[in-house]
Amino acid sequence: MAPTQALFREDAYLKTADAQVVALNDRGGLILNRTIFYATSGGQPGDTGFLECADGSRIVIAGTITGETKDEIIHLPAPDQPMPKPGEVVKLAIDWERRFKLMRMHTACHLLTVVCPFPITGAAVNEEDSRVDFDLPDAGVTKEDVTASLQELIAADHPVFTRWITDDELAAKPTLVKSKNVRPPAGTGRIRLVCIGESASVDSQPCGGTHVARTGEIGEIHVGKIEKKGRENRRFRLRFGPLPVA
Numbered sequence: 001m002a003p004t005q006a007l008f009r010e011d012a013y014l015k016t017a018d019a020q021v022v023a024l025n026d027r028g029g030l031i032l033n034r035t036i037f038y039a040t041s042g043g044q045p046g047d048t049g050f051l052e053c054a055d056g057s058r059i060v061i062a063g064t065i066t067g068e069t070k071d072e073i074i075h076l077p078a079p080d081q082p083m084p085k086p087g088e089v090v091k092l093a094i095d096w097e098r099r100f101k102l103m104r105m106h107t108a109c110h111l112l113t114v115v116c117p118f119p120i121t122g123a124a125v126n127e128e129d130s131r132v133d134f135d136l137p138d139a140g141v142t143k144e145d146v147t148a149s150l151q152e153l154i155a156a157d158h159p160v161f162t163r164w165i166t167d168d169e170l171a172a173k174p175t176l177v178k179s180k181n182v183r184p185p186a187g188t189g190r191i192r193l194v195c196i197g198e199s200a201s202v203d204s205q206p207c208g209g210t211h212v213a214r215t216g217e218i219g220e221i222h223v224g225k226i227e228k229k230g231r232e233n234r235r236f237r238l239r240f241g242p243l244p245v246a
Contacts, residue, residue: 010162048098
């Protein structure tokens, strides 16, 4: 089966698109020839939304996941939805309000790794409360200072863009990978980098997620708490809005 064309990788701002149903898998998942629905990966949850059939009926999509490879994107209908037939053309529509929050959050997580340049041991992006875990024996930092540094980067309204490099280029620049335990998938011949700042002056790291086009779109955000998770692990929690007054 040919891979699904992931339209979101080149344009995260696509809210609707047309696609053709390729197959229904044995678990009721829909596979399309192309999609704007991001599939759960890299700590970012998959998109929700709906597909609209030619007769006007809608199929609510409760989640999106990958199959055996990242190129196999499976759309998961909510229970008791009408099913289209292979070959049918449908209109895709993501829950844009939810997606845009995830784009803002994911970009903010990248900025957090700039402010806190320590090995990453885990991360999870959510709509209201996200986290990044760092290998950091002694925090020595405060949520107030980190929040102030984050807001400086956001206010600077740096451009955010993607570019592709080869496996060999990544191997030659191992510092691009900030995760301590997880390596980006190799073997496809190319790696997607998410870059921040003119000529990637602020940051550059492998990532397949969706992000805003400029840091100013993130808006106000703060570090809600810094938690100790083990002897050498600190969990930073990001939340929208201003830092609460103590």
